[in-house]
Amino acid sequence: MKEKELRRSLAVLPMGTVMKLTSLTARQIRYYEAQGLITPERSDGNRRLYSLNDVDRLLEIRDYLADGVNIAGIKAIYDQQQAATKAKQSAQQQPLTDEDVRRILQDEFIRQGGLGHPNSGIQRPF
Amino acid sequence: MKEKELRRSLAVLPMGTVMKLTSLTARQIRYYEAQGLITPERSDGNRRLYSLNDVDRLLEIRDYLADGVNIAGIKAIYDQQQAATKAKQSAQQQPLTDEDVRRILQDEFIRQGGLGHPNSGIQRPF
DNA sequence: CTTTCATGTCATGTTTCCTAACATGAAAGT
DNA sequence: ACTTTCATGTTAGGAAACATGACATGAAAG
Numbered sequence A, B: 001m002k003e004k005e006l007r008r009s010l011a012v013l014p015m016g017t018v019m020k021l022t023s024l025t026a027r028q029i030r031y032y033e034a035q036g037l038i039t040p041e042r043s044d045g046n047r048r049l050y051s052l053n054d055v056d057r058l059l060e061i062r063d064y065l066a067d068g069v070n071i072a073g074i075k076a077i078y079d080q081q082q083a084a085t086k087a088k089q090s091a092q093q094q095p096l097t098d099e100d101v102r103r104i105l106q107d108e109f110i111r112q113g114g115l116g117h118p119n120s121g122i123q124r125p126f
Numbered sequence C: 001c002t003t004t005c006a007t008g009t010c011a012t013g014t015t016t017c018c019t020a021a022c023a024t025g026a027a028a029g030t
Numbered sequence D: 001a002c003t004t005t006c007a008t009g010t011t012a013g014g015a016a017a018c019a020t021g022a023c024a025t026g027a028a029a030g
Helices: A002-008 A015-022 A026-034 A052-066 A071-092 A098-111 B002-008 B015-022 B026-034 B052-066 B071-092 B098-111
Strands: none
Touching (some): A002 A052, A015 A026, A052 A071, B015 B026, B026 B052
């Protein structure tokens, strides 16, 4: 599941490809970017690089506009979505792994007297 | 299922994208084309356009070469595959739809005496 | 030790994409 | 009725990516 997400967010598609996939003009796509609706990456040579997720978002934008929603409205929708996602993330309090549990228990033990040395376990980068 | 096939054979990816997706050089990709292993489409401005199927094939070619198969060998494999596919297609005798059955029955009736007019049914383009 | 194979590199021209500016028709305000 | 705003079109000049063709090369094959 992680693999597919990575592929979908891989920014490799240049303007011409995205134009064909979305049937939008370059002008439109750049304008939506200027309005803060998308933020494509850039190549070394400063050319825009889009991911499949970006393409999906552009298709969404296209549909919203076709439905009469203006750009400010679309931005509001995305801002709201982002806020909701962020709230959910911080509320999720990600579940502890067995590894975490062991480490925490060990720390507890060490603080209240110490048994076994703290640095004997597996090193975790974060 | 038909939809996905279409998308996978949609030729929209330019050289730079394919280079990134396959980690092949432009020289390699063009060489494989010169050897008849792939046949990308061309844009109006004569630039190569690849589909996801093409990318898959390039990845295959890369793997074959890494395994010591030379280009003639890879071509032989593809020629053989194509022959097999073609044979299977002609043997498959694609199943008739209800619509086909009705049309054939009607033609039969018409030829052996006629009941109902031939052009009263639904028009099918092919 | 010369050929072949797969690829690298360079030169030169064309196409695509960049930014920035001005133009425009349809809505919306005043 | 006139002026802004919005979303998009168009044009211009420059930079990046891509095209083809030629020559170079190391490894393998003959």
